[in-house]
Amino acid sequence: MKKLIIALFASLLLSSFLFSDSLQRPDNGGEKPEVGRPAPKPFPPHWGKPPAAQTKDLRPLPGGFGMGSSTLARWIGENLAKDQADGKGPQKPDEGEKKPEVERPQPKPRFPAHWGRPPEIQLTDHVQLPGGFGMGSSTLAHWIQENMQQDREDNANGKGPDGPGKPERPQKPDVLTEQEKLDPRKSEGEVLKQVKEGKISQEDAREKLDALRGEMEKRGEFKRPQRPQKPELSDEVKGKLDDIKAQQDALAKEMKTKLDALKKDGATKEQMREAVHSFQKDNKDRLDAIKAAHKDIHDSLKGAR
Structure with a gap:
């Protein structure tokens, strides 16, 4: 009877111990979520592949390549030393690849510096600019024409860059030997x-x-193709050009007067811009007439060539 009581008491203590231990243990039945690790730093392509057979130890790798075996560490150290001897650092992964060339737009011709800045306020029409400056507004065309005329007068009077009294331009070296x-x-x-x-x-x-x-x-071993001479402008065409210039000057003067008045009243840039659009809208017929006159002269000259 005594042995039975001792056995029951021992089993009771054992069961209470097991029950308390199960309450204190954390639940490890589920899988722990994986924590994302940063990708290892790639080796430069010109190093080739790392050694296939490596020791199983783990140590920090030189060059900031993370952790790895001592075999891998020795291989990295040898490649770093070789790169240093060759005078170059570790090549980046995409450094050896040739980047595709991007075609850049052709730069626009620059106006001569002594002309100053072109007009800030211009009409929105689109005409051929004189002097080979491409396309632009008639306001810009008028400004270019005036500057070119002034340059011609200065050169004729000896005031231009090619006139007397100016320092000679440096001679270009001979192209041919x-x-x-x-x-x-x-x-x-x-x-x-x-x-x-x-x-x-x-x-x-x-x-x-x-x-x-x-x-x-x-x-006499080579003959360059001769360009056809430009037809001389007739008095009729010259008169039409003068008429177009007078119309452009009148429009530019009217718009300048209107903008000066607004500027004097303290108008904002937005109000000035709206005034320009309003002026162009009100004078659409006159602007269209100037465009048509330009086109007629261009077509007549083209047909005469």
């Missing part, structure tokens, strides 16, 4: 070959070919 001048025909073929092989730029080749063909032209 004496050997190239002796046989320009042969040199022309060599230049074309260099362009094809990419040994000379298009701009340098164009300049050299132009000089070589100039030498051949002196010897």
Whole structure:
């Protein structure tokens, strides 16, 4: 009987111990969520593949490549030392790849510095600008024409950059060597070959070919195609151009007077812009007439060539 009581007491203590232990243990039945780790730093492509057989130890790798075996650490150290001896750092993953060239737009022609800044307020029409400056408003065309006329007068009076009393411009070095001048025909073929092989730029080749063909032209070995002479403007066309200029000047003067009055009253830029749009809308017929007159003159000159 005594043994039975001891056995029951022992089993009771054991069950209470197991029950209390199960309450204190955390629930480890579910899987722990994976914590995202940063991707390891890639090795430079010119190092090749790392060793296939490596030791199982774990240590910090040189060069900031994280953790790895001592075999991998030795391999990285050798490559870093080799790169340092060659005078270059570790190559980035995409450093060796050639980036595609992006075609850039051709730069717009710049106005001469002594002309100053073009008019800030301009009409929104679109005409051919004089002097090979592309397309722009008739206000800009009038401004360019006035500056070109002033330059011609200054050059004639000796005030321009080419007039007397000005320092001589530095002479450009001769494009051709004496050997190239002796046989320009042969040199022309060599230049074309260099362009094809990419040994000379298009701009340098164009300049050299132009000089070589100039030498051949002196010897009668090359004849440049002659451009057709521009037809001389008739009095009728000159009168039409003067009439167009007078109309443009009148419009520009009216708009300037209106904007000056608004500016004097303290108008904002937005109000000035609205005034320009309103002026163009009110004078649409006059602007269309100027465009049509420009087109008629252009078509007549084109047909006379």
